[in-house]
Amino acid sequence: MAGNSQRRNRRTSNKKGATVGSGGQRRKGLEGKGPTPKAEDRKGHKAYRVSNAMARQAAKRRPAPRRGGPKGASEMVVGRNPVFEALRDGVPATTLYVQQFIDNDERVREALQLAGARGNINLMEAPRPELDRMTNGLNHQGLVLQVPPYEYAHPEDLTAAAYDDGEDPLIVALDGVTDPRNLGAIVRSVSAFAGHGVVIPERRAAGMTAGAWKTSAGTAARTPVARVTNLTRALQEYKKAGIAVVGLAAEGTHEVQDLEALGGPVVIVVGSEGKGLSRLVGETCDFLVRIPMPGGAESLNAGVAAGVVLYEAARRRMG
Numbered sequence: 001m002a003g004n005s006q007r008r009n010r011r012t013s014n015k016k017g018a019t020v021g022s023g024g025q026r027r028k029g030l031e032g033k034g035p036t037p038k039a040e041d042r043k044g045h046k047a048y049r050v051s052n053a054m055a056r057q058a059a060k061r062r063p064a065p066r067r068g069g070p071k072g073a074s075e076m077v078v079g080r081n082p083v084f085e086a087l088r089d090g091v092p093a094t095t096l097y098v099q100q101f102i103d104n105d106e107r108v109r110e111a112l113q114l115a116g117a118r119g120n121i122n123l124m125e126a127p128r129p130e131l132d133r134m135t136n137g138l139n140h141q142g143l144v145l146q147v148p149p150y151e152y153a154h155p156e157d158l159t160a161a162a163y164d165d166g167e168d169p170l171i172v173a174l175d176g177v178t179d180p181r182n183l184g185a186i187v188r189s190v191s192a193f194a195g196h197g198v199v200i201p202e203r204r205a206a207g208m209t210a211g212a213w214k215t216s217a218g219t220a221a222r223t224p225v226a227r228v229t230n231l232t233r234a235l236q237e238y239k240k241a242g243i244a245v246v247g248l249a250a251e252g253t254h255e256v257q258d259l260e261a262l263g264g265p266v267v268i269v270v271g272s273e274g275k276g277l278s279r280l281v282g283e284t285c286d287f288l289v290r291i292p293m294p295g296g297a298e299s300l301n302a303g304v305a306a307g308v309v310l311y312e313a314a315r316r317r318m319g
Helices: 002-014 025-031 046-061 080-088 106-118 128-134 155-164 180-192 210-215 231-240 279-284 302-318
Strands: 075-078 095-099 122-126 143-147 170-175 197-201 225-228 244-248 266-271 287-290
Touching: 075 080, 080 106, 080 143, 080 210, 095 106, 095 128, 106 122, 106 143, 122 128, 155 170, 155 197, 155 225, 155 231, 170 180, 170 231, 170 302, 180 197, 180 210, 180 302, 197 231, 225 231, 231 244, 231 266, 231 279, 244 279, 244 302, 266 302
Parallel strands: 095 122, 170 197, 170 266, 197 225, 244 266, 244 287
Antiparallel strands: 075 143, 095 143
8 A cells, every 4th residue: 555655656746836937928039020110110210200201291282182072952954955965965864754645756765765875864754743843834845854963072172183193283263153054164174174173162153053064065074073162261272282373354464375373283263254253262362364365355255264274274284
């Protein structure tokens, strides 16, 4: 019995007891700390300070955009010819309402074919009283096209798009232009001369209606329009961002072909045909320019005037 007890004690004494370990510190030490960070990522290094300073300056020049802006109101295009022309000219639409038992003439067939070819326009048949109610009694002739609300951009979206492409912003702002066809023509000119968008005030001004879209000849699909509650404040924000504000005025102190500012970041402000620029907007402009007219005309259509100045800006940029 004593021998058995001794053997058990020897076996027991061979087992290791609890010991104090390293807590994994040795293994972590062997793993290393990874690759050495780049100089511009190490705090306190000169390259880090330089990189941060450059980032701050870039942020001042190119403010972070607030993507998207307000939406307009939905719209109804009524009548056989207007509906056909809207569909032909690419005006966005969600639903084409067709009167039950309508006389199926050539315009109706063409409108239905265009709507069907798009593939994303709902075709709805409705009784005449329902179409009368939808259009407030207008002469719809059995065809009503629903146009969705236009999605306006934010003013900073326009400058952000220019800087993203490595270009100086070229923007047109409208002060009191109330004819949608003028707005559409200006959108078309901005697109033709590689501008970055149009800014319009929310009140007492034309919006992006079906008529404006049609006059733009499809260019409204790729040329953003921003809408603001206060045009003067929007122009002041552009000025703070280092963009020159140039207003068109018959009494301007500069002629358009002599203004070097058109070759850099610029907002061109066009007023209404009758009143021109409003007082506050005119006072906000850095320069007032006039278009020389040897023929003696007193003024130009707003769309034509914008096209002339945009051409001069584009010419300077290409040179």
